[in-house]
Amino acid sequence: DKGNHRHFMEKEIHEQAEVVSHTLSNYIDFAEGKVRLDTGQLDFANLDRLAMSACGTAYYAGLIGKYWFERFARLPVEIDVASEFRYREMPLTGRMAAMFISQSGETADTLASLRYCRDHSLPIGAVVNVRESTIARESDAVFPTLAGPEIGVASTKAFTCQLSVLAALSMIAGRERGTLSPEDESVMVQALVEAPRLFNEVIRDIEPQIETLSRELARFKDVLYLGRGTNFPLALEGALKLKEISYIHAEGYAAGELKHGPIALIDENMPVIVIAPHDRHFEKTMSNMQEVAARGGQIILITDEKGAEAAPLETMATITLPVVHEIVAPILHALPVQLVAYHTAVFMGTDVDQPRNLAKSVTVE
Numbered sequence: 001d002k003g004n005h006r007h008f009m010e011k012e013i014h015e016q017a018e019v020v021s022h023t024l025s026n027y028i029d030f031a032e033g034k035v036r037l038d039t040g041q042l043d044f045a046n047l048d049r050l051a052m053s054a055c056g057t058a059y060y061a062g063l064i065g066k067y068w069f070e071r072f073a074r075l076p077v078e079i080d081v082a083s084e085f086r087y088r089e090m091p092l093t094g095r096m097a098a099m100f101i102s103q104s105g106e107t108a109d110t111l112a113s114l115r116y117c118r119d120h121s122l123p124i125g126a127v128v129n130v131r132e133s134t135i136a137r138e139s140d141a142v143f144p145t146l147a148g149p150e151i152g153v154a155s156t157k158a159f160t161c162q163l164s165v166l167a168a169l170s171m172i173a174g175r176e177r178g179t180l181s182p183e184d185e186s187v188m189v190q191a192l193v194e195a196p197r198l199f200n201e202v203i204r205d206i207e208p209q210i211e212t213l214s215r216e217l218a219r220f221k222d223v224l225y226l227g228r229g230t231n232f233p234l235a236l237e238g239a240l241k242l243k244e245i246s247y248i249h250a251e252g253y254a255a256g257e258l259k260h261g262p263i264a265l266i267d268e269n270m271p272v273i274v275i276a277p278h279d280r281h282f283e284k285t286m287s288n289m290q291e292v293a294a295r296g297g298q299i300i301l302i303t304d305e306k307g308a309e310a311a312p313l314e315t316m317a318t319i320t321l322p323v324v325h326e327i328v329a330p331i332l333h334a335l336p337v338q339l340v341a342y343h344t345a346v347f348m349g350t351d352v353d354q355p356r357n358l359a360k361s362v363t364v365e
């Protein structure tokens with residue numbers, strides 16, 4: 001049931017305050033200001049390495065998780081798309097565990113990667129949305145996302161719920177490894193608790209602007225997304241979402257890679273969506289943005305209030321979000337990324353919930 005919405009995707013974007021809050025409450029003790037979760041056989045304190053793998057949007061969630069595990073828990077993470085992981089014969093030596101991320105819990109390549117790790121006796125954790133799925137059944141520790149059924153083929157609410165679970169996991173790993181102080185943990189918990197309340201406000205504030213912008217975007221054949229740090233996987237996710245539902249060609253790049261190739265593409269026909277809240281990468285990303293502007297590229301900046309103030313030049317549009325803690329930023333910034341793709345596709349008249357050639361669950365390789 002779509003309720004008042006035109007598409008399941010629209011409904012699922014708008015549901016995120018509720019499902020992210022529901023998911024977080026499964027992993028966080030709000031009263032205590034602490035993460036509360038049973039990591040089962042994943043003994044984070046005694047790991048040397050974590051191997052992660054997933055496909056598509058779930059892979060991008062994992063990439064953001066990698067930044068968090070390495071930063072907050074000082075735990076090195078290897079991450080691959082599952083179709084590569086399963087065949088690359090990674091040496092699984094030392095004290096390792098594996099983590100798989102999947103909305104459906106049935107994706108063939110992700111499941112095959114899981115079985116490879118199981119055959120090598122690694123402890124296995126899974127972040128899954130469908131509790132009865134094969135991946136959930138075959139894992140040692142299941143960390144459910146409580147997103148509810150996701151019907152739109154393009155993943156939205158499952159992604160932000162995956163990020164919420166990975167945030168909690170990286171924090172518990174940080175606590176267990178002694179790299180995250182109780183004070184920092186409680187600041188992060190507070191930030192996460194307050195996040196879902198912001199979602200509805202943010203959507204209300206930015207959606208009309210994004211609808212207008214999408215009309216303009218629909219004129220273009222190519223779009224480039226740039227970001228640094230955790231905004232890099234968000235750039236990849238933005239490009240994936242736009243191409244899969246609007247069929248506009250889009251690419252996501254780490255902003256620092258601009259000079260190493262994609263800058264050759266920049267002209268007035270190639271809008272560039274820069275995802276850059278005012279974090280520790282902001283200045284660097286702004287200088288990339290100036291390089292784009294100097295070549296006639298049109299810029300759409302997704303940032304926060306501080307970033308909007310500090311941005312050094314005129315843009316085609318600036319989408320401004322509230323300032324939040326870095327653990328919340330990728331979850332919040334996913335909203336404009338999803339809305340841009342959604343409204344552009346609606347404007348172009350494509351079948352948003354059932355894009356051509358795609359299936360919701362990819363059970364063959």
Ligand code: F6R
Pocket residue numbers: 055056057058059101102103104105106107110153154155156240241244360361362
């Ligand atoms: C993109 C999308 C896909 C899935 C991918 C993995 O919007 O939905 O890229 O993320 O097929 O699916 P799951 O998470 O079910 O393993």
